[in-house]
Amino acid sequence: MKRTEFSEADTAEVAEIANRLKSYKSHFATCHCTGLPVFNQMKEIMGEQLTYVRSGDEVVVEY
Numbered sequence: 001m002k003r004t005e006f007s008e009a010d011t012a013e014v015a016e017i018a019n020r021l022k023s024y025k026s027h028f029a030t031c032h033c034t035g036l037p038v039f040n041q042m043k044e045i046m047g048e049q050l051t052y053v054r055s056g057d058e059v060v061v062e063y
Helices: 008-022 036-049
Strands: 028-030 050-052
Touching: 008 036, 028 036, 036 050
Parallel strands: 028 050
Antiparallel strands: none
């Protein structure tokens, strides 16, 4: 998470990462370290493949 405004390069990098992650048959989770602005941008690209984990949430990993 950045404490300053995101540049166009930052936004493009986030989009590139989200698109790369979307290509995997996996589910991903972010938390407060990512920040909501970046999570929201990634969620638009990744849809149901991305979840926001909050304090106290439980994450179940299945093989």
